[in-house]
Amino acid sequence: MANLADELQQRQHKLAELRNKGTNPYPQRYERTHSIAELIRQKDKLVADELKIKTAGRIVTWRGHGKTCFAHLDSDGTRIQIYVRQDQLGEADYQQFKLLDIGDFVGVEGSLFYTRTNELTIVVDKYNLLTKSLRPLPEKWHGLKDVETRYRQRYLDLLANPDVRRIFLLRSRLIQAIRDYLNQQDFIEVETPMMQPLPGGATARPFITHHNALDMDLYLRIAPELYLKRLLVGGFERVYEINRNFRNEGLSTEHNPEFTMLEFYMAYADYNKLMDFTEDMLASLAQQVLGKQQLEYADKTIELTPPWKRLTMLEAIAAHSSIKETELGDLKQVQDIAGELNIPVDKHDSWGKIVQKIFEQVAEPKLIQPTFIIDFPTEVSPLSKAKPDNPALVERFELFIGGKEIANAFSELNDPQDQRRRFEAQVAERAAGDDEAQYLDEDFLRALEHGMPPTAGEGIGIDRLVMLFTNSQSIREVILFPQLRGEKQTTTRDKE
RNA sequence: GGGCCGUUAGCUCAAUUGGCAGAGCAACUGACUCUUAAUCAGUAGGUUGAAGGUUCGAUUCCUUCACGGCUCACCA
Numbered sequence: 271m272a273n274l275a276d277e278l279q280q281r282q283h284k285l286a287e288l289r290n291k292g293t294n295p296y297p298q299r300y301e302r303t304h305s306i307a308e309l310i311r312q313k314d315k316l317v318a319d320e321l322k323i324k325t326a327g328r329i330v331t332w333r334g335h336g337k338t339c340f341a342h343l344d345s346d347g348t349r350i351q352i353y354v355r356q357d358q359l360g361e362a363d364y365q366q367f368k369l370l371d372i373g374d375f376v377g378v379e380g381s382l383f384y385t386r387t388n389e390l391t392i393v394v395d396k397y398n399l400l401t402k403s404l405r406p407l408p409e410k411w412h413g414l415k416d417v418e419t420r421y422r423q424r425y426l427d428l429l430a431n432p433d434v435r436r437i438f439l440l441r442s443r444l445i446q447a448i449r450d451y452l453n454q455q456d457f458i459e460v461e462t463p464m465m466q467p468l469p470g471g472a473t474a475r476p477f478i479t480h481h482n483a484l485d486m487d488l489y490l491r492i493a494p495e496l497y498l499k500r501l502l503v504g505g506f507e508r509v510y511e512i513n514r515n516f517r518n519e520g521l522s523t524e525h526n527p528e529f530t531m532l533e534f535y536m537a538y539a540d541y542n543k544l545m546d547f548t549e550d551m552l553a554s555l556a557q558q559v560l561g562k563q564q565l566e567y568a569d570k571t572i573e574l575t576p577p578w579k580r581l582t583m584l585e586a587i588a589a590h591s592s593i594k595e596t597e598l599g600d601l602k603q604v605q606d607i608a609g610e611l612n613i614p615v616d617k618h619d620s621w622g623k624i625v626q627k628i629f630e631q632v633a634e635p636k637l638i639q640p641t642f643i644i645d646f647p648t649e650v651s652p653l654s655k656a657k658p659d660n661p662a663l664v665e666r667f668e669l670f671i672g673g674k675e676i677a678n679a680f681s682e683l684n685d686p687q688d689q690r691r692r693f694e695a696q697v698a699e700r701a702a703g704d705d706e707a708q709y710l711d712e713d714f715l716r717a718l719e720h721g722m723p724p725t726a727g728e729g730i731g732i733d734r735l736v737m738l739f740t741n742s743q744s745i746r747e748v749i750l751f752p753q754l755r756g757e758k759q760t761t762t763r764d765k766e
Numbered sequence: 767g768g769g770c771c772g773u774u775a776g777c778u779c780a781a782u783u784g785g786c787a788g789a790g791c792a793a794c795u796g797a798c799u800c801u802u803a804a805u806c807a808g809u810a811g812g813u814u815g816a817a818g819g820u821u822c823g824a825u826u827c828c829u830u831c832a833c834g835g836c837u838c839a840c841c842a
Binding site for chain 2: 273274276277278280281331333334335336337338339340341342351353355356357371372385386387389391405406407408409410411412413414415416417418419421430472473474475515517519520522523524525529531614668674675676678706729731733734744754755756757
C-alpha cells in the first residue's frame with residue numbers, strides 16, 4: 271500500500287466504508303458558531319465560560335495515540351488543535367474517526383481548553399465529515415518545492431507554503447488599496463473591450479481570435495488606452511481600469527502573456543502633475559499595505575518617500591555612461607554609439623528608437639531607486655503630446671523602480687491632425703517591416719476630432735508592482751496561474 | 767527561438783570511478799488516553815521524465831524528444 275495508485279485506492283476504500291456506515295462524505299453545509307480565527311480571537315471568554323462551539327476546517331496534521339488523537343484543523347490559513355477521545359465519542363464513532371485522513375474537511379463540536387503544553391485546543395464531543403479527500407497533500411515539513419508542480423497545481427502551493435499565501439493576500443490588498451485611492455480622488459472605474467477589432471494603445475504583437483456569428487477577426491487587447499480616451503471625449507474626466515492585457519511575446523521572469531494593468535486618465539493634467547500624483551499614490555499604497563515606505567527588494571532597500579529623481583532620457587544615458595548628451599544629436603551619431611555598445615540596430619530604426627535602445631542598455635538596470643525618466647523621443651511615442659519647444663521629444667515619463675519599468679505615462683496627444691500624422695508614421699514603419707508598429711484607428715481619430723480635453727494618462731503594471739512589494743524575483747510568483755507549456759498527458763496510473 | 771542547468775517513491779532529497787536504486791516524512795499493520803516534525807515495532811512502495819545508443823553491466827556516458835528553471839533576443 272504505498273505508491274500513489276495504492277494510496278488513492280486506500281482512500282477510495284475508506285470512502286466506501288464511510289458510505290456503508292451511513293456517512294455522507296460530501297454533505298451540503300455546516301453551521302459553525304465560530305471560524306477558527308474567531309475562536310482564537312475570543313479564546314479567553316470561551317475557555318473561561320466553557321462554552322460549546324462548532325467550527326470546521328481541513329485536517330492538516332494527525333497524531334494518533336490509540337484511544338485518543340490530536341490533529342490540527344486549518345481554516346482560511348489559521349490553525350487550531352483538536353483533541354479526540356474515544357471516551358468522549360463512543361467506540362463506534364471513534365473507530366470511524368480513524369477512517370479520516372490528512373486533507374479531509376471536518377466540522378467539530380466541543381469546548382476549548384489548554385493542554386499541558388499550553389496549546390489552545392478543542393476537545394471534541396462530536397464531529398462530522400464535511401469532505402473526503404482522495405489524494406495526499408504534500409509533505410508537511412519540507413512543503414512543496416518543485417516549481418513546476420507549484421505553478422501547475424497552485425492550490426497545493428497555497429496549502430503547503432504560507433509565504434505563497436501571503437503574496438496573494440498582499441496582492442489582493444494592494445489592488446483594493448489602489449481602487450480606494452483612486453475612488454477617493456473622484457475617479458470612476460470602467461471596463462472597456464478586451465476583444466478589439468484593432469489592437470491599439472501600445473506597441474506589441476497581439477493574440478488574434480475569431481467571432482463566428484459576426485464572422486470577424488478580433489484581437490485580444492494589448493492595452494485599453496484608446497477606449498479610455500474615448501471616455502474622456504465622452505465627458506468622464508477621471509477614469510481608470512484594472513484589467514488584463516494580452517501580448518503575444520516571449521515569456522520571462524518579467525513577462526506573462528496575460529498581465530494586469532492599471533490605466534488611469536486625468537483631464538486638465540499634464541505629465542508633471544502625474545509624476546506628483548504617482549509619487550503620492552505609490553508611497554501611500556506602501557504605507558497602507560506594508561506599513562512603511564521602504565521596500566526590501568533583491569538585497570536592496572528602496573525608498574519610496576517622495577520626491578523621486580527625475581531625469582530626461584538623454585540625461586540618464588549621460589549619467590550612467592561616458593556618453594555625452596551632445597553626442598546623441600542625430601541619427602548617425604546614435605547609430606555609431608549603438609555599434610560601439612554592440613546593440614543590435616535595424617536598418618530603418620529611427621533616431622528615437624536607437625536612443626531608447628541605448629537608454630535601456632546603459633541606464634535602465636541601474637535605476638534601483640524610484641526614478642522618472644522623462645522626455646521620450648517622439649518616434650517611439652505615437653500617442654504622446656510633443657514638447658512645445660522641441661517636437662522631437664514628447665511629454666512622457668516612465669517610472670523605474672528596482673531596475674524594472676513600473677509605469678508609463680504621458681500628456682495625451684489630443685490634436686487629431688497630429689495624431690493622424692503619428693499614426694501614418696506608424697503605418698509606414700509597419701510597411702517597412704516593423705510588425706509591432708501601431709495601426710491607424712479611424713474611429714479613435716473621429717473621437718479626437720470631437721475634442722478631448724487636455725489629459726494625462728498613465729499605465730502601471732500591477733504584477734511588477736506586486737513583485738516589488740513582495741520581494742519576488744519572478745512574475746510567476748505573483749500570478750496565481752502563470753502561463754506554462756501544455757502538460758504531458760496524465761498517465762493511466764495517475765488517474766486511478 | 768539560442769545557450770546553460772535540471773527531472774530518482776505521493777513529498778523532500780541521497781546513490782563514490784559505469785557495478786545489488788536508498789533515507790526521512792506521507793501510506794499500511796500492530797501497540798499506545800495531553801501529543802505537537804508524537805513515540806515504538808513491523809510492512810509495502812521505483813519503467814530513475816520518454817525513446818534510442820555504447821557497454822558484460824547505465825540513475826551515472828552519448829543522441830533525440832518532452833517538461834521546468836536561469837539567461838539572451840522581443841516586450842511591459
